[in-house]
Amino acid sequence: xxxxxxxxxxxxxxxxxxxxxxxxxxxxxxxxxxxxxxxxxxxxxxxxxxxxxxxxxxxxxxxxxxxxxxxxxxxxxxxxxxxxxxxxxxxxxxxxxxxxxxxxxxxxxxxxxxxxxxxxxxxxxxxxxxxxxxxxxxxxxxxxx
Numbered sequence: 001x002x003x004x005x006x007x008x009x010x011x012x013x014x015x016x017x018x019x020x021x022x023x024x025x026x027x028x029x030x031x032x033x034x035x036x037x038x039x040x041x042x043x044x045x046x047x048x049x050x051x052x053x054x055x056x057x058x059x060x061x062x063x064x065x066x067x068x069x070x071x072x073x074x075x076x077x078x079x080x081x082x083x084x085x086x087x088x089x090x091x092x093x094x095x096x097x098x099x100x101x102x103x104x105x106x107x108x109x110x111x112x113x114x115x116x117x118x119x120x121x122x123x124x125x126x127x128x129x130x131x132x133x134x135x136x137x138x139x140x141x142x143x144x145x
Contacts, residue, residue: 006031007136008048012041012066013055017084020112021053024125028133038062038069045074051136056083056097064100071105078135080108082128107135 007030011021018034025032033049035041037059045052052070054063067079081101083094098109108131115124 007050008033009132009136010035010041010044010049010052011055012036012044012052012058012063013084014057014059017055017057020084021055021082024128025053025132028129028136030136038066041066042069045070045077049077051078051080051132053080053082053132055085056081056089056094057085057087064097064104067101067104067106075105078107079105080110080132080135081106082108082110082112083114084112086113108132 007028009025009028009030009032011018011025011032012035013021015036018036022032022034030050033044035044041052041054041058052066054066056063058066063081067081070077070079079101081098094111098106098111101109110128110131112124112128115127119127
C-alpha cells in the first residue's frame with residue numbers, strides 16, 4: 001500500500017487569523033503554509049499547493065484580488081474563502097464579497113464567526129475542516145487523472 005504525498009494547503013490570511021486556521025486545519029495532516037501578503041501567497045502557489053484557504057481580511061482585504069489571480073493562472077486550484085474573525089463589516093458588504101468570491105470560482109465560502117454563533121465552536125471548526133478536506137480530495141483525484 002503506497003502512501004500518498006503530503007498535501008499542501010496555503011492559508012492566505014492575517015497574522016491574527018493564522019493560528020486559528022492552522023489549529024482548525026492541523027487534524028487534516030496536510031502541510032500548512034502561510035502567506036500574509038498577496039506577493040507571499042502568489043509565491044507559495046508557485047511553489048506548489050493543493051488548495052488555498054483565504055481569509056476575508058487577507059492583506060488589507062485583498063481576498064478578491066487573490067482569487068481573481070488564482071482563477072486566471074491556476075483555474076483548477078481549489079480556493080476556499082473564510083471569514084475568520086468578527087469585524088464591523090456590514091452584512092451587505094460581507095454577502096457581496098462572498099457572492100463575488102463565488103462568481104470568481106471559490107469552491108466554498110464560510111463565515112466562521114457566524115457558524116460559531118449558530119452551531120458552537122466545535123461544529124463550526126468541523127464544518128471548515130470538512131469543506132477543506134472535501135476539496136483536497138477533489139484536487140487529489142483531478143491530479144491523478
